[in-house]
Amino acid sequence: MKIKKxxxxxxIQILVIFFSLSNACIKMGSDSxxxxxxxxxxxxxxIGLALFILGIYAIFWQIIIRDIDLSIxxxxxxxxxxxxxxxxxxxxNEILTLANIMGVIxxxxxxxxxxxxx
Numbered sequence: 001m002k003i004k005k006x007x008x009x010x011x012i013q014i015l016v017i018f019f020s021l022s023n024a025c026i027k028m029g030s031d032s033x034x035x036x037x038x039x040x041x042x043x044x045x046x047i048g049l050a051l052f053i054l055g056i057y058a059i060f061w062q063i064i065i066r067d068i069d070l071s072i073x074x075x076x077x078x079x080x081x082x083x084x085x086x087x088x089x090x091x092x093n094e095i096l097t098l099a100n101i102m103g104v105i106x107x108x109x110x111x112x113x114x115x116x117x118x
Contacts, residue, residue, distance in 0.1 A: 008068045012076040015064060019057040020083035024091055025050035075114050078107060 029046030036042055065073050082104050088094035 022053040
């Protein structure tokens with residue numbers, strides 16, 4: 001039973017990582033909009049890629065939540081904040097602050113508390 005829970009958490013995390021990439025695409029689209037205007041090819045490509053990711057995510061999210069307790073699924077979905085922070089650092093040279101680190105610690109602690117009670 002524990003192996004199945006672990007597999008489910010891994011499946012959710014892979015999907016959440018994929019979902020978090022939509023935030024990076026939206027940021028790129030926003031930057032492109034500012035530089036090139038709304039109707040540029042580059043802006044359309046970034047926003048289109050974000051919408052594509054969100055569509056694929058929506059389909060697979062529905063598949064995953066058939067097999068997983070919703071409280072666990074939504075709890076793990078909250079880690080999107082962590083993955084988005086990682087993309088900001090990697091792709092946009094954002095600076096990791098103490099507040100960011102504390103937020104990540106609180107998120108992981110909350111996830112641990114909920115999961116350990118089951």
